[in-house]
Amino acid sequence: MIADNLHNILSTLPQEVTLVAVSKFHPAESVREAYAAGQRIFGESRVQEISAKAPLLPPDIEWHFIGHLQTNKVAQLLRIGNLRLIHSIDSDRLLRIVDREAVKAGRTIDVLLELHVANEETKSGFSVTELEQWMAERRFETLEATHIRGVMGMATNTDDTDRIRADFRAIRSCYDRIIGKIAPDLRRFDVVSMGMSHDYPAAIDEGATMVRVGTSIFGERIY
Numbered sequence: 001m002i003a004d005n006l007h008n009i010l011s012t013l014p015q016e017v018t019l020v021a022v023s024k025f026h027p028a029e030s031v032r033e034a035y036a037a038g039q040r041i042f043g044e045s046r047v048q049e050i051s052a053k054a055p056l057l058p059p060d061i062e063w064h065f066i067g068h069l070q071t072n073k074v075a076q077l078l079r080i081g082n083l084r085l086i087h088s089i090d091s092d093r094l095l096r097i098v099d100r101e102a103v104k105a106g107r108t109i110d111v112l113l114e115l116h117v118a119n120e121e122t123k124s125g126f127s128v129t130e131l132e133q134w135m136a137e138r139r140f141e142t143l144e145a146t147h148i149r150g151v152m153g154m155a156t157n158t159d160d161t162d163r164i165r166a167d168f169r170a171i172r173s174c175y176d177r178i179i180g181k182i183a184p185d186l187r188r189f190d191v192v193s194m195g196m197s198h199d200y201p202a203a204i205d206e207g208a209t210m211v212r213v214g215t216s217i218f219g220e221r222i223y
């Protein structure tokens with residue numbers, strides 16, 4: 001079933017869009033099933049869970065961290081050798097801690113900066129204005145071991161498809177302004193991560209290059 005779900009989704013994705021299979025709250029066995037069907041990129045949202053799961057699974061998996069990251073868990077997260085991308089850098093403070101810990105661990109790490117565009121207090125991240133200012137001030141230049149690969153965001157949790165599309169458009173247009181004008185010399189700044197099970201087709205229409213899909217692949221999560 002996981003293999004069927006995966007193939008159905010992949011058949012609808014444009015070739016240049018990367019699928020992150022979000023395996024949080026699902027056992028290593030489910031990841032193995034998706035792996036056997038060819039999937040290599042998996043997303044997790046809790047440090048404890050990814051730390052337990054990653055060692056049980058093949059080393060050529062590319063792990064992505066997509067959840068809220070607490071500063072006291074950064075060192076533990078960076079110990080996962082095949083952690084390839086942190087999507088959820090929601091403040092300059094967290095970014096500095098990730099950079100410092102990556103230096104200490106003698107590794108590098110790719111990250112996305114999380115944009116807050118949704119009409120919800122509960123979601124975290126930079127506002128569009130804050131991020132554009134941050135880029136204009138070239139705050140990325142002092143990073144030693146961290147490479148900023150792009151932006152990540154979530155749409156408002158609503159049935160209003162106009163609102164969802166407007167949120168995705170706000171994320172994509174912020175990315176376009178950064179790479180087009182504010183910091184056109186940023187290298188490998190090529191990821192726009194947006195869209196989940198219920199809204200990823202709209203996200204792709206609005207310019208996502210990476211989607212994060214859990215439920216539609218693995219089924220409902222049991223918390």
Ligand SMILES: *Cc1c(COP(=O)(O)O)cnc(C)c1O
Binds near residue numbers: 195215
């Ligand atoms: C859980 C999660 C997803 C996947 O959500 P589904 O609705 O199960 O596809 C995507 N992005 C983030 C940040 C998540 O926490």
